[in-house]
Amino acid sequence: MSTTAAEPTGAEPGDKPLVASAVNPPHTGSVATRRLGVAAIVLLALTLLFGLVLSPPEVSQRDAVRLMYLHLPSIAVTYLAFLTTAVGSALYLRKGSVYWDLVAGAAAEIGVLFCSFVLVTGSLWGKPTWGVYWQWDARLTSTTVLFVMYLGYLAVRRLELPPEVRSRRAAVLGIVSFGNVIIVHYSVKWWRGLHQGQTFGADTKMDGLMLFTVFLGLMSFLVLAAWLLIHRFRVSWLAREVEQVGLAQALAERRAETDATGLVGRSR
Amino acid sequence: MYWQYVAGGYGFVAVGLALYTSWVLRQGRRLSRKLPPERRRFLD
Amino acid sequence: MTETSTNVGAGDESANPDLTGIDLTPRDLGRSPTERRKRRSYRNVAVLSVLAVVLGFVLYQALTNARVFYLNVDEAVARQTELGGQTFRMQGEVMQVDGADASGALVFTMAYADTSATVRHLGDEPSDLFDVGQKVVVDGRWTGDTFESRQILLKHSEEYVENNPDRLEYETPSTTRTAP
Numbered sequence: 475m476s477t478t479a480a481e482p483t484g485a486e487p488g489d490k491p492l493v494a495s496a497v498n499p500p501h502t503g504s505v506a507t508r509r510l511g512v513a514a515i516v517l518l519a520l521t522l523l524f525g526l527v528l529s530p531p532e533v534s535q536r537d538a539v540r541l542m543y544l545h546l547p548s549i550a551v552t553y554l555a556f557l558t559t560a561v562g563s564a565l566y567l568r569k570g571s572v573y574w575d576l577v578a579g580a581a582a583e584i585g586v587l588f589c590s591f592v593l594v595t596g597s598l599w600g601k602p603t604w605g606v607y608w609q610w611d612a613r614l615t616s617t618t619v620l621f622v623m624y625l626g627y628l629a630v631r632r633l634e635l636p637p638e639v640r641s642r643r644a645a646v647l648g649i650v651s652f653g654n655v656i657i658v659h660y661s662v663k664w665w666r667g668l669h670q671g672q673t674f675g676a677d678t679k680m681d682g683l684m685l686f687t688v689f690l691g692l693m694s695f696l697v698l699a700a701w702l703l704i705h706r707f708r709v710s711w712l713a714r715e716v717e718q719v720g721l722a723q724a725l726a727e728r729r730a731e732t733d734a735t736g737l738v739g740r741s742r
Numbered sequence: 743m744y745w746q747y748v749a750g751g752y753g754f755v756a757v758g759l760a761l762y763t764s765w766v767l768r769q770g771r772r773l774s775r776k777l778p779p780e781r782r783r784f785l786d
Numbered sequence: 787m788t789e790t791s792t793n794v795g796a797g798d799e800s801a802n803p804d805l806t807g808i809d810l811t812p813r814d815l816g817r818s819p820t821e822r823r824k825r826r827s828y829r830n831v832a833v834l835s836v837l838a839v840v841l842g843f844v845l846y847q848a849l850t851n852a853r854v855f856y857l858n859v860d861e862a863v864a865r866q867t868e869l870g871g872q873t874f875r876m877q878g879e880v881m882q883v884d885g886a887d888a889s890g891a892l893v894f895t896m897a898y899a900d901t902s903a904t905v906r907h908l909g910d911e912p913s914d915l916f917d918v919g920q921k922v923v924v925d926g927r928w929t930g931d932t933f934e935s936r937q938i939l940l941k942h943s944e945e946y947v948e949n950n951p952d953r954l955e956y957e958t959p960s961t962t963r964t965a966p
Contacts, residue, residue, distance in 0.1 A: 502770030605913035
């Protein structure tokens with residue numbers, strides 16, 4: 475994972491120390507993302523060190539417990555990402571600002587990515603402990619519903635519709651879908667299942683170094699997700715700018731043509 | 743014990759993050775190049 | 787994936803009222819834009835339909851499996867006649883492992899709330915966590931007073947205890963499983 479986290483630095487053009495390119499960089503990096511990126515690399519490296527080397531195996535699960543250091547942070551990021559989508563969607567509907575629409579979309583994409591991590595690490599954790607990769611119990615089923623619903627949300631964002639219509643539909647879906655996050659979270663309390671209950675609460679039963687590693691994983695994934703969110707948002711923003719520049723250009727070209735021919739532009 | 747599952751999980755997450763991160767960064771560069779410098783400003 | 791970015795906030799002619807009458811379609815494209823649009827929207831509709839089918843399947847699982855994933859041993863015993871030969875899952879704590887019987891089935895006793903039941907398991911070996919004191923979910927059915935199990939699932943707790951290096955090397959529950 476440290477190799478992937480190393481990529482944030484790759485985004486920064488250390489090779490071109492031009493002032494102009496630093497102010498208007500040809501990429502989505504900035505001072506803030508560079509700092510976040512460095513923090514993410516350090517934290518991820520520490521998570522790997524503690525998760526795979528320094529933390530002890532569990533009494534009965536042995537080394538399989540190490541999957542927890544990715545599984546729990548991933549679901550935390552998933553929840554927070556979808557919360558961001560819901561808040562962004564609500565703000566978009568209220569203020570009509572494209573900014574919040576793009577934030578909502580970027581967060582949902584990151585949420586889906588981390589939700590896939592939750593499903594895969596959970597399934598791989600299940601085999602050595604439960605004895606099976608998968609069972610349709612309440613927690614696993616509702617998490618799958620969550621994953622599929624937000625894939626649907628991302629698909630809706632790509633429908634060929636007028637932008638405002640599409641954004642509004644996506645926003646409504648982004649708010650409604652958040653209900654499922656609550657169902658996923660409480661599924662282990664509301665229904666009987668194979669999945670263990672909530673790990674963290676008033677009576678957390680986890681030995682010290684394992685607990686520390688979970689929090690380390692949590693911190694590193696949160697910083698990484700924040701870094702990803704900023705970059706992903708900027709990509710959406712750039713895409714929008716490119717569209718508008720392209721539109722303005724096409725418009726200027728057509729105007730020039732019509733001026734030259736002296737005809738009213740109506741080529742269709 | 744069970745290291746194969748641990749490796750699978752950590753590997754999947756690492757590959758997933760690597761692919762997504764590089765895709766996002768490459769998109770950012772590709773789109774930035776299409777824009778005049780004055781339109782590439784981000785609030786820092 | 788590449789499409790997302792180019793699509794976000796895609797310019798729409800209706801958004802700019804002053805553009806009426808001017809053809810804005812890019813001219814260097816092989817396929818006509820309307821054709822491209824149609825293709826893309828067909829694809830998106832296809833993606834959404836697939837997702838809807840998947841969602842339907844998962845919700846079906848939610849209603850059939852997840853709603854009542856298991857009965858506790860006391861409930862399973864109380865409803866024994868009603869359940870008949872129906873398959874269901876039963877949850878409880880492993881109290882005693884008797885080992886393999888003449889037919890090679892793993893025989894053990896599990897209990898919940900002071901009610902116990904004898905289980906004969908003939909399927910795959912359970913995970914290494916299987917041991918006295920562990921909570922398990924068995925999948926199978928009643929045959930007489932014995933529960934015939936075809937699958938044993940380990941229900942591990944949310945308790946995480948360090949395997950202290952000072953502690954003696956942890957033994958897999960061999961004592962409870964190697965009995966002939």
